[in-house]
Amino acid sequence: MDQFLLTLLRAVGIQLLGVFGVFFLFGFALSIVQGATHKVYRRSVGWKGILWTAWIGTTIHEFGHIVFAKIFRHKIGRVSLFQPDERQGDLGLVDHSFNKWNIWHRVGNFFIGAAPMFFGSAFLALMVYFLLPNGKNVFLPLTNGFTSVDVAFQSLKATLANLFTFENLKAWNFWLFLYLSFAIASHLAPSKIDRKGMWNGFIWIVGLVILANIVALLLGVDLTKYILRVNQYLSIFFAIFTYALIISVIHLLLAAVVLWPFKK
Numbered sequence: 001m002d003q004f005l006l007t008l009l010r011a012v013g014i015q016l017l018g019v020f021g022v023f024f025l026f027g028f029a030l031s032i033v034q035g036a037t038h039k040v041y042r043r044s045v046g047w048k049g050i051l052w053t054a055w056i057g058t059t060i061h062e063f064g065h066i067v068f069a070k071i072f073r074h075k076i077g078r079v080s081l082f083q084p085d086e087r088q089g090d091l092g093l094v095d096h097s098f099n100k101w102n103i104w105h106r107v108g109n110f111f112i113g114a115a116p117m118f119f120g121s122a123f124l125a126l127m128v129y130f131l132l133p134n135g136k137n138v139f140l141p142l143t144n145g146f147t148s149v150d151v152a153f154q155s156l157k158a159t160l161a162n163l164f165t166f167e168n169l170k171a172w173n174f175w176l177f178l179y180l181s182f183a184i185a186s187h188l189a190p191s192k193i194d195r196k197g198m199w200n201g202f203i204w205i206v207g208l209v210i211l212a213n214i215v216a217l218l219l220g221v222d223l224t225k226y227i228l229r230v231n232q233y234l235s236i237f238f239a240i241f242t243y244a245l246i247i248s249v250i251h252l253l254l255a256a257v258v259l260w261p262f263k264k
Contacts, residue, residue, distance in 0.1 A: 004217065007217060008213055008217060011213050011217070011223065011224050012206070012210055014224055014228070015209060015213075015228065016205075016206065018227070018228045019234070022234055022238055022241065023114055023117060027189060027195070029245055030117075030188055030244065031195075033248040034189045034248065037248070037252045038050055040255045040256050040259060041255065041259070043263055044260075050091075051084060052183075053182055053187065054084065054183075055082055056180065057120075057183040057187030057188075058082050058092045058187050059081045059082050059092070060120055060187070061091075061092065061116040061187045062079070062081045062093065062116075063081060064115035064118060064119025065094040065115045065116070065194075067115065067119060068108070068111050068115035068118070069096045069115075072098075073105065074097065074112065075096060075098065077095035077097065078093065078094075078095040079093070080092045080093050106201060107205055107208070109197045109201030110197070110199075110202045110205055111201065113194040113195060113197035113198035113201065114190060117188055117189075117190065117241070120187075121188075121237055121240040121241065124181060124243065124244065125236070127180055127181070128163075131173045132163070132177060133168060133173075134165060141154075141156075141162070156242055160243070178247075181243075181244075185243075185244040185245075185247040186251055188248075
């Protein structure tokens with residue numbers, strides 16, 4: 001019995017970390033950088049300073065919530081794609097409700113909360129493809145997946161090298177892409193309310209994964225090798241999240257330097 005429980009916990013841990021770890025890791029990192037960037041603006045030019053990126057970044061953020069709320073069949077109430085409220089500190093909102101007895105609705109809370117990361121990443125990928133002269137080749141190094149840390153590093157290095165080429169730097173659409181990247185990446189992270197919803201849904205995901213693994217172990221099936229096959233498709237998210245994090249850090253550093261003389 002002890003061996004069964006140990007095997008079960010190990011399998012569940014590996015599966016959850018392998019599939020969802022990248023979203024929690026980058027979600028946390030992006031939230032930290034985003035919060036620091038907003039603080040720089042508030043302490044210099046004021047709260048309205050973030051609006052130069054928020055007008056599009058928040059719109060995409062909230063639209064992501066709408067899309068995933070539809071997918072998981074939540075009832076959508078009030079929607080404000082971009083409605084800055086300095087008093088509340090809000091930039092937009094999407095109210096949605098669900099049937100607490102519906103497992104699909106419950107699980108959906110995770111994906112609805114994380115939707116800005118999914119949707120924003122997809123938008124960044126589309127911009128790479130359509131706005132950059134070499135857009136089709138930017139993510140080519142990632143097609144073989146990450147078989148080791150060194151391979152992952154080299155793949156990411158090659159991807160960034162493809163992105164910041166001399167040809168791209170000369171093109172006006174690259175700079176448009178860069179600005180839009182600043183705007184989207186600066187509002188990619190789930191908000192505090194989003195994270196609360198994510199945890200609510202994640203608990204149900206954990207429960208379902210545990211049940212699935214109990215059945216699999218009793219049948220002698222190794223569920224881990226099947227679930228971890230998803231990792232080959234997550235490499236693109238890893239690359240885009242890495243790019244978004246790099247862009248967010250650059251935004252933070254530039255804002256800190258440029259706005260330092262205006263610090264209150």
